[in-house]
Amino acid sequence: MKALAVMTLAATAMAWTAPAAAQFAKAEDAIQYRQGALFVMGQHFGRLGAMANGKAPFDARLAQENADVVAAMARLPWAGFGPGTDKGAPTKAKPAIWSEQAKFKEHADKLEAESIKLAAAAKTGSLDNLKAAFGPAAQSCKSCHDAYRSK
Amino acid sequence: MKALAVMTLAATAMAWTAPAAAQFAKAEDAIQYRQGALFVMGQHFGRLGAMANGKAPFDARLAQENADVVAAMARLPWAGFGPGTDKGAPTKAKPAIWSEQAKFKEHADKLEAESIKLAAAAKTGSLDNLKAAFGPAAQSCKSCHDAYRSK
Numbered sequence: 001m002k003a004l005a006v007m008t009l010a011a012t013a014m015a016w017t018a019p020a021a022a023q024f025a026k027a028e029d030a031i032q033y034r035q036g037a038l039f040v041m042g043q044h045f046g047r048l049g050a051m052a053n054g055k056a057p058f059d060a061r062l063a064q065e066n067a068d069v070v071a072a073m074a075r076l077p078w079a080g081f082g083p084g085t086d087k088g089a090p091t092k093a094k095p096a097i098w099s100e101q102a103k104f105k106e107h108a109d110k111l112e113a114e115s116i117k118l119a120a121a122a123k124t125g126s127l128d129n130l131k132a133a134f135g136p137a138a139q140s141c142k143s144c145h146d147a148y149r150s151k
Numbered sequence: 152m153k154a155l156a157v158m159t160l161a162a163t164a165m166a167w168t169a170p171a172a173a174q175f176a177k178a179e180d181a182i183q184y185r186q187g188a189l190f191v192m193g194q195h196f197g198r199l200g201a202m203a204n205g206k207a208p209f210d211a212r213l214a215q216e217n218a219d220v221v222a223a224m225a226r227l228p229w230a231g232f233g234p235g236t237d238k239g240a241p242t243k244a245k246p247a248i249w250s251e252q253a254k255f256k257e258h259a260d261k262l263e264a265e266s267i268k269l270a271a272a273a274k275t276g277s278l279d280n281l282k283a284a285f286g287p288a289a290q291s292c293k294s295c296h297d298a299y300r301s302k
Contacts, residue, residue: 033194036187040227043175071226072223076191099154 008121023079027088035091041073045141048118053126060125067115067122067130070137074115078108092150101127107144113138157236172229174196178239188240192224196292199269202278203285211276218273218281220268221288225266229259243301258295 024030044066050056051063085097097104114137121133153184175181195217201207237249248255265288272284 023198029194032190036190039183039187040191043180045172069223069227072220074222 023070023082024085027085030080030082030085031093032091034077034085034093037073037076037080041070041077042141043060044069044073048122048130052131058127060122062117063130064122064125067119071115071119073110073146078105081147083142086135094148094150097148104144104148107147110143111137111140173238174191174233175236178236181231181236182240182244184235185228185244187274188224188227192221192228193292195220195224196288197282199273199285201290203282206287209278210271214281215270215273215276219268222266225263229256242277245299248299255295255299258291258298262288262291262295264299 011051028113047056047066048063048070051058081093081097081104083098086093086095114133118130118133121129156187168186175184198207198217199221202209225269232244232255234249236247237244243289269281269284269288
């Protein structure tokens with residue numbers, strides 16, 4: 001039983017540190033995955049932005065739905081940036097992502113944290129709270145795009 | 152106050168019945184959105200399938216994480232199939248989607264329901280439960296693809 005437990009732990013550790021090849025059949029899939037996740041997130045984020053910036057009427061229920069999707073999606077794209085996924089399909093991802101992994105992860109973690117705050121703000125039903133949380137979340141998108149996404 | 156409440160209700164109703172143009176800036180965005188959401192869902196679904204079919208070791212925690220993502224993603228793609236989104240970017244979506252909207256919606260609803268069952272099954276931590284729920288969920292993907300996705 002102890003040997004089994006150790007093996008299970010080892011297998012779990014492997015799953016968490018496995019290269020992208022283990023999670024995705026090929027680099028192209030990882031690239032398509034991260035692009036898909038970022039695009040879906042961006043669409044919902046944009047709808048929140050329209051409300052926060054007064055370009056769309058504020059609807060507390062829609063704001064919460066969109067913010068919940070953003071918070072759920074914000075966790076996903078990063079698995080698609082594993083080793084060996086810098087090429088394999090058209091991508092705007094800069095090579096620095098793979099040479100500065102710790103810094104890139106900081107950006108990813110920042111977005112996840114801001115998206116959780118944004119969802120909490122949306123849940124209050126207050127446009128002012130949404131506006132206050134939207135700015136820092138948008139800034140976390142922008143700073144990562146400025147550093148790691150080609151024009 | 153009553154007038155305001157009526158206006159708010161009207162605005163909410165509009166938001167829910169608005170054509171895709173109101174949710175997406177252009178048809179191309181709707182197409183990219185639904186393709187992204189379906190691809191992300193498919194990747195996580197595939198990992199569950201690998202476990203259910205014995206091609207990957209069963210890991211209860213990973214199964215639950217993947218099933219939760221599938222259940223969250225299963226709600227999203229359908230908004231990307233609004234009126235006018237049958238063209239605008241390369242798509243395998245068949246025209247029948249727009250001429251048989253009620254039938255297409257049945258397929259979407261079926262997947263959402265099966266994905267919720269799948270997540271509940273994964274949560275039990277039992278591979279047998281996962282296997283039992285995976286089959287009907289996979290069948291719901293297949294029947295919709297057979298009817299509405301070009302080869």
